[in-house]
Amino acid sequence: MAAIDLSSPARSSPAPLSPRRGSLHLLLRRPRRPTLRCSLDAAPKQAQAQGPPAAVAAEEAPTARKECYGVFCTTYDLRADEKTKSWKSLVNVAVSGAAGMISNHLLFKLASGEVFGPDQPIALKLLGSERSIQALEGVAMELEDSLYPLLREVSIGIDPYVVFEDAEWALLIGAKPRGPGMERSALLDINGQIFAEQGKALNSVASRNVKVIVVGNPCNTNALICLKNAPNIPAKNFHALTRLDENRAKCQLALKAGVFYDKVSNMTIWGNHSTTQVPDFLNAKINGRPVKEVIKDTKWLEDEFTKTVQKRGGVLIQKWGRSSAASTAVSIVDAIRSLVNPTPEGDWFSTGVYTTGNPYGIAEDIVFSMPCRSKGDGDYELVKDVAMDDFLWERIKKSEAELLAEKRCVAHLTGEGNAFCDLPGDTMLPGEM
Ligand SMILES: NC(=O)C1=CN([C@@H]2O[C@H](COP(=O)(O)OP(=O)(O)OC[C@H]3O[C@@H](n4cnc5c(N)ncnc54)[C@H](OP(=O)(O)O)[C@@H]3O)[C@@H](O)[C@H]2O)C=CC1
Numbered sequence: 196m197a198a199i200d201l202s203s204p205a206r207s208s209p210a211p212l213s214p215r216r217g218s219l220h221l222l223l224r225r226p227r228r229p230t231l232r233c234s235l236d237a238a239p240k241q242a243q244a245q246g247p248p249a250a251v252a253a254e255e256a257p258t259a260r261k262e263c264y265g266v267f268c269t270t271y272d273l274r275a276d277e278k279t280k281s282w283k284s285l286v287n288v289a290v291s292g293a294a295g296m297i298s299n300h301l302l303f304k305l306a307s308g309e310v311f312g313p314d315q316p317i318a319l320k321l322l323g324s325e326r327s328i329q330a331l332e333g334v335a336m337e338l339e340d341s342l343y344p345l346l347r348e349v350s351i352g353i354d355p356y357v358v359f360e361d362a363e364w365a366l367l368i369g370a371k372p373r374g375p376g377m378e379r380s381a382l383l384d385i386n387g388q389i390f391a392e393q394g395k396a397l398n399s400v401a402s403r404n405v406k407v408i409v410v411g412n413p414c415n416t417n418a419l420i421c422l423k424n425a426p427n428i429p430a431k432n433f434h435a436l437t438r439l440d441e442n443r444a445k446c447q448l449a450l451k452a453g454v455f456y457d458k459v460s461n462m463t464i465w466g467n468h469s470t471t472q473v474p475d476f477l478n479a480k481i482n483g484r485p486v487k488e489v490i491k492d493t494k495w496l497e498d499e500f501t502k503t504v505q506k507r508g509g510v511l512i513q514k515w516g517r518s519s520a521a522s523t524a525v526s527i528v529d530a531i532r533s534l535v536n537p538t539p540e541g542d543w544f545s546t547g548v549y550t551t552g553n554p555y556g557i558a559e560d561i562v563f564s565m566p567c568r569s570k571g572d573g574d575y576e577l578v579k580d581v582a583m584d585d586f587l588w589e590r591i592k593k594s595e596a597e598l599l600a601e602k603r604c605v606a607h608l609t610g611e612g613n614a615f616c617d618l619p620g621d622t623m624l625p626g627e628m
């Protein structure tokens with residue numbers, strides 16, 4: 196792959212990366228569209244804290260490497276390099292919408308080690324657009340200035356076929372927000388096209404076992420579109436983020452019961468990340484006891500609790516003037532951690548996954564939030580022993596009907612013929628109420 200000069204005069208004449216040098220490289224990668232690559236090859240924080248750098252080899256003098264940036268132009272004698280030998284091998288994490296609000300919280304969590312662990316070095320591959328390429332460079336600079344020892348590479352670009360190369364995780368956040376007067380069907384179409392393209396790109400260049408978490412709304416149907424366009428990647432690997440809804444539900448139950456929220460477990464969100472989602476108080480537990488034994492106010496559970504969780508996103512937008520960003524980033528962290536760590540005995544977590552083969556009788560071939568457990572290997576299994584009652588099932592069917600309608604609306608993007616949009620009138624994203 197050719198390394199081509201960037202226009203910035205301070206960052207010209209790229210040279211090959213040296214494995215023994217901390218440096219920021221800015222490369223324009225081809226064949227498709229430009230990607231800017233900043234690579235921090237070996238500059239653990241500990242090494243920098245050890246004092247001034249050791250000798251700079253003459254042939255590597257900063258003048259000969261104009262592409263590097265500030266302190267990263269200096270060649271270090273990295274004694275702490277030894278430490279990296281006990282680290283795991285680099286994990287490639289692609290993030291779309293990387294200049295957006297959610298990413299602005301998430302990227303720093305990913306780089307800090309709190310997501311994948313303190314022995315897991317990470318490469319961040321950030322996808323933006325022509326709109327955001329300058330902002331993305333700013334994001335990369337902030338990451339650089341944060342001196343994260345585990346952050347070994349940062350690359351930024353606007354072509355998913357380049358940015359998603361070898362991605363082992365793809366966190367798909369970027370999506371057009373719904374504007375005033377825009378029909379939901381139009382949003383499904385515009386964002387669906389983004390996720391169809393990104394699905395194709397993942398299919399051609401990502402790791403064959405890439406795990407994909409779709410955040411951009413409407414996330415369940417975007418995840419369906421994405422997986423349909425990526426036939427070489429197991430459908431099971433695609434998730435729609437409903438962890439924020441789970442967290443919101445736990446918080447409400449804890450508040451009502453007067454306990455701290457770590458006492459709430461087994462919280463399932465069923466269905467769509469929309470106002471038809473079903474927070475399941477039948478199976479959830481507080482201090483290991485069924486919620487209904489602890490909170491005896493059934494009317495509150497059925498009406499207030501359910502509506503509060505369904506509409507939490509919208510209320511937050513009214514207060515903040517923008518949608519949840521920090522708590523969404525936290526919930527993405529939770530979602531990944533739930534897949535890379537074994538689920539605590541007896542508990543489970545919620546995530547929107549492909550329904551084909553599900554044991555509950557939910558329609559096949561959609562992406563629906565359900566209870567899952569993981570052994571910590573990045574994979575998951577659906578939890579089988581959950582109770583169902585009429586209240587729960589009736590609401591699950593409503594969310595299922597909404598997702599089936601969304602699916603008909605994007606048939607042109609999933610390779611299933613002509614789209615036909617008959618979305619239920621009351622179907623809304625959490626932020627749309
Ligand atoms: N599942 C969940 O629980 C939640 C999901 N969300 C959803 O996450 C998404 C991102 O939210 P947030 O980071 O706050 O949003 P921002 O508006 O801050 O960022 C969104 C990014 O999307 C990108 N984008 C892609 N296509 C378009 C387009 N056609 N028009 C405009 N922007 C576009 C933009 O980046 P670029 O120009 O680089 O492409 C932009 O930076 C939204 O869809 C939101 O609804 C939000 C909260 C919770």
Ligand SMILES: O=C([O-])CC(=O)C(=O)O
Pocket residue numbers: 412439507508509518519624625626627
């Ligand atoms: O509708 C939105 O963009 C916000 C959203 O998903 C949420 O807060 O759950």
